[in-house]
Amino acid sequence: MNSALFRNRSIARLSDAVRIDTQVFDDLGPVGTDPRWDVLYGFASYLERTYPLVHGTLKLEKINTHGLVYTWSGEDPNLKPTLLLAHQDTVPVQEATLAEWTHPPWSGFVDEENIWGRGSIDCKSQLTAILDAVEELISHGFKPRRTLLLAFGFDEEASGVQGARYIARFLQERYGEDSIAVIVDEGAPLQYKWGGLFALPTVGEKGYLDVGVTVRTPGGHSSAPPEHTSIGILSDLITVIESNVYKPWLDEKNPYLDQLRCGAVHGPRFPDKVRKLLRGHRERRPHETDALAEEIAKEGPRIRYLVQTSSAVDVISGGDKVNALPESASVKINYRINVGETVEEIKQHVLKLATQTAKKYNLTVNDFSNNSSSTAIQTNFITLGILKEALRPSPITPTSITSLSSPYAVLAGTTKAVFGEQVIVAPGIMTGNTDTRHFWDLTRDIFRFGVAMDPSGDDSGVHTVNERQNIDAHVKGTVWISRFIRNMDEVEE
Ligand SMILES: [Zn+2]
Incomplete structure (x- = not known):
């Protein structure tokens, strides 16, 4: 995964994903009646073309038409699955801001440092990093002991009511309550704070x-x-x-x-x-x-x-x-x-x-x-x-390391291995909510962690003009996901 070939392929995959406009709006009608959802057919078939090994090896099920759930069955059915989340949709681009974009929002323009465009960070970077990692694991002959689930909602930016909510229901019917070992979703990036570099995976939401x-x-x-x-x-x-x-x-x-x-x-x-x-x-x-x-x-x-x-x-x-x-x-x-x-x-x-x-x-x-x-x-x-369904503050993911095989310990260990021993891992909290709001019943171990986000990129345009994903950070994020999947495979919980 450190090769130039992997890097170039990974840049191209994210850049092309950004070029497919998957904006969601607050006034979208139900799937099947509002034609604005139809762009998602194109996104799903793009993924199918781009990740042949994933699509040849994992089982893909479509939930409420556009929700994508991939299952890679593990050899040991006694181990609870790992679930990785990301979303296909992006926030809209305001027409009035078009002139302010250095490179057009759906150009997927690539320069030395960045991949530019709406969704390049939120959340197509996390999504393609997950698929890049799995594609790579398959090509190296990896076979999971623990089942790996990937789930990509399609209206996270509109509260996930048609995407993640249906996906969570589907998984709960199949696996039951408290049936997932760990969930990792988009979230907070690594950040410089108090004179150190901190990884602050979010373990609670307001x-x-x-x-x-x-x-x-x-x-x-x-x-x-x-x-x-x-x-x-x-x-x-x-x-x-x-x-x-x-x-x-x-x-x-x-x-x-x-x-x-x-x-x-x-x-x-x-x-x-x-x-x-x-x-x-x-x-x-x-x-x-x-x-x-x-x-x-x-x-x-x-x-x-x-x-x-x-x-x-x-x-x-x-x-x-x-x-x-x-x-x-x-x-x-x-x-x-x-x-x-x-x-x-x-x-x-x-x-x-x-x-x-x-x-x-x-x-x-x-x-x-x-x-x-x-x-x-x-x-x-x-x-x-x-006006809208209210949400209580989320349950708090446990972070006291009682054993080295607890999900938080695996996450912390993976983070230090990939980003450096000097990184300080500590619990984080977010003022907003991700798609995980629909998954509380599936596990208490939920982390929202922007593994592909650039720690020094505080002005990287998420939800505004000039959104751009740092290339090095994107590749590092892919390495993190690959490691995390393998590390979860080695613990027994
Ligand atoms: Zn997002």
């Missing part, structure tokens, strides 16, 4: 909640208005919500706490103040002042929101005409829930603030439970609703 708030007041002519229209009242409520945000708070289960402990021991430039606070840190109740969490939150929003529930007021609408009073105004708010907090707590928090505002303006609140369409049109009401 929760997710979208809340809708609608204020309804009587309409009428705007020449004789009330003191506050529905828009004014809603604005007041938004101000209240934004001034009552959650505080940084580190639950004992939050993986960031373990990461800090690890950084304090191994990070040459770990801040003294944090080390001191860490020593004195004790378990505390939610919302209790947490000096350690407050100190680390000062690093900026990226770190802050690993230890704090976020709320973002993202969409607002109301009013149609400048001489007519708005009968309704509404807003959508996105919450990402801190480890240790619950969906129910956030709902109660919004309800409390909405009730205060309702009292002030003599309105009534329809709480989340009373959310039929008939109540949504009642006048002089503030109506609360959940």
Whole structure:
């Protein structure tokens, strides 16, 4: 895998994969009715042409038409399978940004260092690296003892409801609950931190909640208005919500706490103040002042929101005409829930603030439970609703190394072998969710790890213009996957 031939082939495969436009949109209809999904047929047949050994050796099953599940049966049926995930879809490219791309988003342009284009990192690099690794293992005559499963969803960027959700259901029917040894999905890259190089495989994700708030007041002519229209009242409520945000708070289960402990021991430039606070840190109740969490939150929003529930007021609408009073105004708010907090707590928090505002303006609140369409049109009401299926913070993958054959130990060992002994492996947490949100019942050992991402490439354009995959990092990622498959084959758990 260190040969020039392998490298060139691997570059060409990723570059060609990027050239197939697999954007997904939030308003896509079901598979089979919306023709915009059809691009995925082309992607699947591209994979078939490009990886002949994989397609000749592994069994491919298509789930909900475009979900791809590959099975490489192992010789020992008593070993639980390894499952590697990636997704075929990409986020869209905004038309207005086309001119800002150094190389067009579907060019797959290759220069000395990078492969350019939408999806080159997220997630076609991980996807082709997995297939490159398996193709290579087959060509070397490798035969797995442990079954290897590959699963590629096709709407991860739209929550995986048509892809990963169906795939997870399919695997659960076939293998049962808690039947998978380990799952590795896309996730955090290696990164320089506290004076060292850290691998921070994500072992937990925050929760997710979208809340809708609608204020309804009587309409009428705007020449004789009330003191506050529905828009004014809603604005007041938004101000209240934004001034009552959650505080940084580190639950004992939050993986960031373990990461800090690890950084304090191994990070040459770990801040003294944090080390001191860490020593004195004790378990505390939610919302209790947490000096350690407050100190680390000062690093900026990226770190802050690993230890704090976020709320973002993202969409607002109301009013149609400048001489007519708005009968309704509404807003959508996105919450990402801190480890240790619950969906129910956030709902109660919004309800409390909405009730205060309702009292002030003599309105009534329809709480989340009373959310039929008939109540949504009642006048002089503030109506609360959940816009999309809420998600609690994910279960936390165990990372205490009880034996050298635990999945975390295998992952850490593989990482040091491939990226260097100096790499410090510590648990990570993410503010977003990957397709793994659908796989919680299949295993407790879930890692989200961007093995092919460039540690120094913080400006590499994921989800924005000039997305580009570093070539060296891509090849290294392939080596990692190949090693990980073989290392999992050598342990008994
Ligand atoms: Zn992704």
